[in-house]
Structures are given as C-alpha cells and as structure tokens.
Amino acid sequence: MSGSSFKKNAFIVIGAIVIIIGVRYVSNFNTSIDTTLSSADQATTIISDSQPRTITTSSTTLSTSLQIREKQFSIECIGIVIEVIDGDTIEVESTEGFKAGETFTVRLADIDTPERYESGFSTSKSALYERIYGEIIGLDIDNQSIYGTYGRVIAVVYLQIDDSTVMNVNKWLVDTRYARINDFDTNEFNPYTWQLLYDIS
Ligand SMILES: [Ca+2]
Numbered sequence: 001m002s003g004s005s006f007k008k009n010a011f012i013v014i015g016a017i018v019i020i021i022g023v024r025y026v027s028n029f030n031t032s033i034d035t036t037l038s039s040a041d042q043a044t045t046i047i048s049d050s051q052p053r054t055i056t057t058s059s060t061t062l063s064t065s066l067q068i069r070e071k072q073f074s075i076e077c078i079g080i081v082i083e084v085i086d087g088d089t090i091e092v093e094s095t096e097g098f099k100a101g102e103t104f105t106v107r108l109a110d111i112d113t114p115e116r117y118e119s120g121f122s123t124s125k126s127a128l129y130e131r132i133y134g135e136i137i138g139l140d141i142d143n144q145s146i147y148g149t150y151g152r153v154i155a156v157v158y159l160q161i162d163d164s165t166v167m168n169v170n171k172w173l174v175d176t177r178y179a180r181i182n183d184f185d186t187n188e189f190n191p192y193t194w195q196l197l198y199d200i201s
C-alpha cells in the first residue's frame with residue numbers, strides 16, 4: 001500500500017468506523033453490554049469509555065455501514081498495531097473507543113497459531129506482521145468476558161484493505177493456513193460464520 005493510499009484509507013477508517021462506534025455505543029452497547037457485563041470489574045472500563053460520538057459524514061454512508069455492521073459485527077475499539085508478539089497476539093494502542101489512549105495486548109479470538117517452540121511459529125508471526133503492523137485496525141472485542149488468560153483482550157481484528165472492503169484478520173489467518181480454528185464457547189464469536197471480506201461501501 002502506498003503512502004498516499006494508506007493516508008486515504010486511514011481517513012476512511014476513521015470516518016466510517018468511528019461513526020459506527022458512536023452509534024453502536026448510543027443505541028446498543030450501553031444497553032445490552034451494560035446489563036450482561038455489569039457484574040464484571042472490566043465491564044465498567046468499557047462502559048466508562050462509551051461516550052456518544054459526533055457523527056460527521058452523510059446519513060447515506062452512515063445507514064449503509066450500520067446496516068452491515070448490525071448484521072455481522074461491531075467495532076468497539078480503533079487502534080494502531082504497535083507490536084506483533086506472535087501469530088495470534090498483538091499489542092494495540094487504542095485511539096478510539098475501548099481504553100482510548102492506552103496500550104494493551106490483544107489475543108485474536110478463536111484461532112491458534114504455532115507457539116514459539118513449534119514449527120511454523122516464525123512464518124505465522126511474520127505473516128501477521130506483514131499484514132497489520134503499523135496499520136489502523138478495528139477491534140470487535142468479546143462482550144462476554146473481554147479478557148482471556150494473561151489479561152489479554154479477546155477480539156476479532158478488522159483491517160480496511162480498500163475504499164469499500166474490510167477484512168477479518170482472524171479469518172484471513174485461518175484461510176491462509178497460518179492459524180487453525182479453536183472455537184471457545186466462552187466468547188461471543190463463532191468462527192464458522194466469519195466472512196473474510198465485508199463490503200462497507
Ligand atoms: Ca464485541
């Protein structure tokens with residue numbers, strides 16, 4: 001991706017996805033997540049971040065994007081990938097939504113890549129690095145438990161790859177055989193229903 005294309009896409013990500021965060025927080029997130037997670041300490045972290053956002057683009061764009069999101073996924077955080085730890089674990093600096101301004105570790109939900117001592121470790125880590133290091137990404141965070149082992153945030157990672165397409169990075173790792181599915185029933189995600197690409201035009 002060229003520099004100008006990256007900037008353009010970055011604007012589109014912020015323009016399109018942030019809007020969704022705003023409306024999701026107002027219409028859905030506050031009500032449904034508030035009740036389901038109110039007993040967990042971590043839940044208050046998300047809720048305290050869920051302030052209404054200003055909607056700045058056209059209503060046409062907004063309604064189209066929302067319709068897609070409501071059906072398929074939601075984004076609760078936008079951030080930058082600042083480190084790739086292994087094929088299924090990354091470090092994210094949040095810029096919007098969940099823990100905005102903070103850095104945290106994200107474990108990609110419902111997939112496994114080889115551990116450090118297993119063959120394939122370096123190739124899966126490199127593949128993920130090449131794909132998302134330094135990129136702006138959206139996170140669909142697990143609303144059921146938020147955190148997994150080692151305090152890592154459980155999430156599906158979304159990357160905008162052109163003006164109208166968002167890619168599910170978890171699914172990409174599976175499809176490219178860098179990862180295999182390991183479907184935990186303790187989270188909100190069902191990897192068997194994932195699509196690789198979503199049209200947000
Ligand atoms: Ca979620």
Ligand SMILES: [Ca+2]
Pocket residue numbers: 110183184185186187188189190191
């Ligand atoms: Ca699951």
